[in-house]
Amino acid sequence: MLAVLLLALATLYVTWTAGRLDRLHARVDAAWAALDAQLVRRASAARAVASALPPGPQREALEQAARATLEVGFAGREAVENDLSRALRAAVPLLPRGDALQELESASTRVGLARSFHNAAVRDARVVRLRRIPRALRLAGHRSMPEYFEIDDTTVPH
Amino acid sequence: MRVGIACPYTWDVPGGVQSHVRDLAEHLLALGHEVSVLSPVDDPDRADLPPWVVPAGRAVPIPYNGSVARLVFGPLSLARARRWVREGEFDVLHVHEPTVPSVSMLACMAATGPMVATFHTATARSRALQVFGTALQPVLEKVSGRIAVSPAARRVVVEHLGGDAVLIPNGVDVARFDGAAPLPGRPAGPTVVFLGRIDEGRKGLAVLLEALPELVHLVPDVRLLVAGPGDVDDVRAAVPRSLRDRVELLGLVEPEDKPRVFASGSVYCAPNTHGESFGIVLVEAMAAGTPVVASDLEAFRRVLQGGRAGVLVPVRDPGALAGALGDLLLDEPRRRALARVARAAVERYDWQTVTAQVVAVYETVLAAVPPTAHVEVDADLEVLAALLEDGEEDDAGRVLTTLRRWIAERPRRDRVPAPR
Numbered sequence A: 001m002l003a004v005l006l007l008a009l010a011t012l013y014v015t016w017t018a019g020r021l022d023r024l025h026a027r028v029d030a031a032w033a034a035l036d037a038q039l040v041r042r043a044s045a046a047r048a049v050a051s052a053l054p055p056g057p058q059r060e061a062l063e064q065a066a067r068a069t070l071e072v073g074f075a076g077r078e079a080v081e082n083d084l085s086r087a088l089r090a091a092v093p094l095l096p097r098g099d100a101l102q103e104l105e106s107a108s109t110r111v112g113l114a115r116s117f118h119n120a121a122v123r124d125a126r127v128v129r130l131r132r133i134p135r136a137l138r139l140a141g142h143r144s145m146p147e148y149f150e151i152d153d154t155t156v157p158h
Numbered sequence B: 001m002r003v004g005i006a007c008p009y010t011w012d013v014p015g016g017v018q019s020h021v022r023d024l025a026e027h028l029l030a031l032g033h034e035v036s037v038l039s040p041v042d043d044p045d046r047a048d049l050p051p052w053v054v055p056a057g058r059a060v061p062i063p064y065n066g067s068v069a070r071l072v073f074g075p076l077s078l079a080r081a082r083r084w085v086r087e088g089e090f091d092v093l094h095v096h097e098p099t100v101p102s103v104s105m106l107a108c109m110a111a112t113g114p115m116v117a118t119f120h121t122a123t124a125r126s127r128a129l130q131v132f133g134t135a136l137q138p139v140l141e142k143v144s145g146r147i148a149v150s151p152a153a154r155r156v157v158v159e160h161l162g163g164d165a166v167l168i169p170n171g172v173d174v175a176r177f178d179g180a181a182p183l184p185g186r187p188a189g190p191t192v193v194f195l196g197r198i199d200e201g202r203k204g205l206a207v208l209l210e211a212l213p214e215l216v217h218l219v220p221d222v223r224l225l226v227a228g229p230g231d232v233d234d235v236r237a238a239v240p241r242s243l244r245d246r247v248e249l250l251g252l253v254e255p256e257d258k259p260r261v262f263a264s265g266s267v268y269c270a271p272n273t274h275g276e277s278f279g280i281v282l283v284e285a286m287a288a289g290t291p292v293v294a295s296d297l298e299a300f301r302r303v304l305q306g307g308r309a310g311v312l313v314p315v316r317d318p319g320a321l322a323g324a325l326g327d328l329l330l331d332e333p334r335r336r337a338l339a340r341v342a343r344a345a346v347e348r349y350d351w352q353t354v355t356a357q358v359v360a361v362y363e364t365v366l367a368a369v370p371p372t373a374h375v376e377v378d379a380d381l382e383v384l385a386a387l388l389e390d391g392e393e394d395d396a397g398r399v400l401t402t403l404r405r406w407i408a409e410r411p412r413r414d415r416v417p418a419p420r
Helices: A002-050 A057-071 A077-094 A099-129 A132-136 B016-030 B075-088 B103-110 B127-140 B151-161 B205-218 B232-238 B241-246 B255-263 B280-287 B298-303 B318-329 B332-349 B351-367 B374-388 B393-409
Strands: B002-006 B034-039 B053-055 B060-064 B067-071 B092-096 B115-119 B145-148 B191-195 B223-227 B247-251 B267-270 B292-295 B311-313
Touching (some): A002 A057, A002 A099, A002 A132, A057 A077, A077 A099, A099 A132, A099 B145, B002 B016, B002 B075, B002 B103, B016 B034, B016 B092, B016 B280, B034 B075, B034 B103, B075 B103, B092 B103, B092 B351, B103 B115, B103 B127, B115 B351, B127 B151, B145 B151, B191 B205, B205 B232, B205 B241, B205 B318, B232 B247, B241 B247, B255 B280, B267 B318, B280 B298, B311 B318, B318 B332, B332 B351
Parallel strands (some): B092 B115, B115 B145, B191 B223, B191 B267, B223 B247, B267 B292
Antiparallel strands (some): B060 B067
């Protein structure tokens, strides 16, 4: 009798945890989609402000950095986004105030928000995945372990 | 956008979280968003209840976090919260203080869509969080965007719940306080204003009353104006008989009278002892142009820019408080200078600035919903490519190809999203 009860409880726990992991992974995927979109938006804002710079190495560096972020896959993304942040930090003081700079500021802020939310989602998912029972029973299925996305996203001095 | 906001504390009782929610709701409405607020309400028939407030029942007073919190919890409230979430069909649900056992937590349990949570509490050691932190995790992990109103509140989130929160300060309607007239028919002369619950120890009225005899010694014609709910007789009993005529007790003041209360003071005094996460009253006093003398708490130090925009005094030190108040009351040029610095310092707390930041959070969270169909994704790509088309033509084509490749590389490509 007791064994049956325990078995029922264990089954309940496992099903619930599997469902929970599924939701957590969905949240990570969605948060990544949002972060991805904001990074693309930032890259396109960077290209827009680059065209406002006078021709020269500064402008070329910024255009190159923006282009690189659009061409890389997931691996190596952090490095090229960091390069873009660096190029933007160098370029922003030279830029005239205007719509293009405002769009860049707005995009940069949202990259910061989206990155914070993405990493919070990754953390929540990892905490559950790394527990003993979900790991032993492979409750996460075939999905790869969610990875943090760490870049220095400050581009505009406040 | 349709925004549902859950407020855990009783709407009828004044408090920091309640006014935050009210102001946020009003500013979102002013921007053209649709807003519904779920909150405990003691008297659902009161005439001044805004039409966008949905009462969640009467609250029960429970000592919590050093104050008396009035909370609702239970199956009936959960059912109400569930109905509110279902019927509201919100684009985004914004819960305030979801760790407090009240409607925010219930709404959080009931909802599934995009969710934002704001954390106000800055108590370093919250017993409730220590006990229930782990148990709350499954509820809180549904929240996709976390906001903290102060660095202290953010630290609480990081320590007790894990993970980060973005910092968006509390808002103040600067224009509502700027240039307010003093209350009518009040005697002239140096006046110290206190505003806050008078029966709540951590607001520190006791410290100020203890400082009063020495302050009278320094500034013989000083008066004390005390505004806030609580037992007025208890306060009167705590004042020496000879000084009672100098203490004016206003009791609970209506929110619309607050600017005039600040304007009636030569100095605003915040002798709080602990447990302040932000110090919105300080910002209000500063917006009203009243110089501030406040306890040297971390939150206050931040608002007062380390003492540039107001005077900081040691916590629970009546002697130091009397000295600082006396000095400032006798130095009008310094009061004017402080008020000027303070007025500039409050710009970043103006609700217009703050609401724009909150809306940016909503939009970021809304962007984080799984794509519904490949056709739609493709349509989005065309739009994106069109947006990028300011460059050369082959550039746009390349961007499109790259984006397609990303979509294909994404791990979730094989998963069919559940219909919403």
